[in-house]
Amino acid sequence: MRPPKQSNNPNVESAMLAVNHSDELESHCPPAPVINSSGNSENWMVLSVAGETPEPRFNHAATVVGNKMIVVGGESANGLLDDVQVLNFDTFSWTMASSKLYLSPSNLPLKIPSCKGHSLVSWGKKALLVGGRTDPANDKVSVWSFDTETECWSVMEAKGEIPVARSGHTVVRASSVLILFGGEDAKKKKLNDLHMFDLKSLTWLTLQCTGTRPSPRSNHIATLYDDKTLFVFGGASKSRTLNDLYSLDFETMVWSRIKIRGFHPSPRAGCCGILCGTKWYIAGGGSRKKRHAETFIYDILKSEWSVAITPLPSSITTNKGFSLVLVQHKDKDFLVAFGGCKKEPSNQVEVLIIEKNESSMGRRSTLSKFVGLMQFAKRSSSAGPASQTINGSSRSSVASAAKQNLASVIEHGSEADDRSGALSAPTSIYQFYDTRMAPLSRKNGILEVQLATALASRDTAERTLASALKSKEEMEKKFADAMKEMELLKEKLAGIELAHEEANNLSNIVH
Structure with a gap:
């Protein structure tokens, strides 16, 4: 691992879990590694990975299933992409999924569309692709399912009030329910509608809310806190870039605009956001004229903004359309960025080590649901932060035990995640869902x-x-x-x- 633009070439033995791309994020914190390391990192570091490096891209989508990060589609210098790239966190190597086909209801093999501005959400051992600007285009939002074990696509035959096709929207998941907000349609019209998709009945439902709802927008970020409150920040409207913050209480179905006194981020669209505990980490973003480099923290309980770090100008977090990954541990958090575009598309991976106990940056986060145990070895040289590396010399003594622990923990961690997802239904959302769906079920x-x-x-x-x-x-x-x-x-x-x-x-x- 090295700072951007440095020439060190480390080898890394670790395991991580990711969240979604810059236009979409997951509210649940994934299992995290136990990390034995020394030294601190105060900036984004380049992470070296093996395997067949993916084609440089931006406006892609990513999520984590088990010990693998799944990256789908995006935009390259040659146009839209339809590939599936997999980063294995056991070996830290890239591979390309072999399958590009899914079976239609008539059992005819059809090619998944090239896409950008879509959302990718993990659900069990599957990655769900929702919406996006596709080629060929669709009239309605489509949902595809990618099985990470068979590497096969299938289309989910949805029914109900299916939303109009869109890109630049956000999708968050609570157990077996997806919440979709905003985006822009094929005619570039900005949207601020809210929809719910039940993954068990494959039914879409339009949600009606009161209060002061967000204005129509795309390329914003959203997260779901405690399965009760949806937060929406920033994005681009028809005429300007936004930095407003809204919340939706699913118990009352009332939108509210959150007014912050004091410091708050400048307007930005296309940023990345990750919720961990009560802290919402937001990186990058910008307007048509300027990209912003800061990584911010929004404290949900205190309703306060703070700056976590200002990366180097060469960091990919200053790119357009990069994705963000979260890795957590009792002592450290890791934010991992991939891809994006500045002057040219990128396929670089960078990591920011966040010290939870570091009071100067206010980086304490709480894991309430998922805690995993994994291991990797790190060695820091004495030449200073610019030359800190993770290399093979410090791994040799623990490699065998570490690999066994990693495999065991990831297996049990995945099982725990599946059980937790199956047992912990989001109370507020499902109460509202039952209220709306019960009469519909009777009518049906x-x-x-x-x-x-x-x-x-x-x-x-x-x-x-x-x-x-x-x-x-x-x-x-x-x-x-x-x-x-x-x-x-x-x-x-x-x-x-x-x-x-x-x-x-x-x-x-x-x-």
Whole structure:
């Protein structure tokens, strides 16, 4: 690991978990490694990885499933991308997923669309791709599922009030429910609608709220705190870049604008955000004219902004459309950035080590749900921060044990994450969901009964029609036979008339 633009080439043995790209983030904190290290890092450091390096990109999406970061699509110098790149945190090496195909409902293999400005959300062992600007384009928001074990795509056949297609939106997940907000449609119209997608019933529902809701926007960030409150920050409206902050209480379904006294970030769009405990870390972003480098912290409980770090100008956090990754531990937090574009697209990976106990930066974070145990070795040289590295010499004595611990912890950590996700339903969201969905379910049951009755009536009508058609055919046959008999009678009558006429002629001759 090294500062940006340095030439050191370290090798890294670690395991990390990620959240989503700059336009979308996950509220739950992932499992974290136990890190044995010395020294401090006060800036973003380049992280060296092995394997086949992905094509440089920006406006992509990323999420973590198990011990792998899944990166999908984005925009490169050659246009939109449709590939799936996987960064394995056991080996810290890149691979490209072999599959690009999914099966349609008719079992026809179709290629997933190239996309940018989409969202990627983890759910169990799958990565869910939601919306985005695609080629070919869609009229409605589509949801695809990528199975990380089989590396196969499948399309999720959604029903209900499906939102209009969009990009630059945000999607957060609470258990088996997705919350989608804002973005812009194919005509560049900014949106501020709110939708819920139930992953179990595959049903979309439009949420109606009161209060002061955010203005239409795209390329904002959002997060869900305690499964009760949705926060939305910044983004771009039709005419300007924003730095306003809103919250939505899912217990009352009321929007509120949060007014901050004192310091607050300048307007920015396309930034990245990660919620860990009560601290919301926000990096990068900017306007059409200027990109911002600072990494901010918003304290949800105190409702205060602070600056965590100002990176070097060469850091990829000053890029447009990069993604952000979170790694956590009892003593340290790691923010990991990937890709983005400044003058050219990038495929660089950078990491910022955050000392939780470092009071000068206010970086204390609380993990309330997921704590993992992993290991990797780090060695710091004595030449100063610019030359601090993680290299193979300090790994050699712990490599074997570390790999075994990593594999074991990731396996059990994933199982714990799945169990936690299955058992901890978001109370407030599901209360509202049940309130809205219960009458719809009852109505759906009534409609199903009516449909069954209608189908039975249709079957009866079809049988009656078939009987009528059969009777018609029989009557037509009888009519045809009657016509034949009539023709025969006509012929006999003509013969009788002819014989009668001949008889009359003979009678006249006799007389």
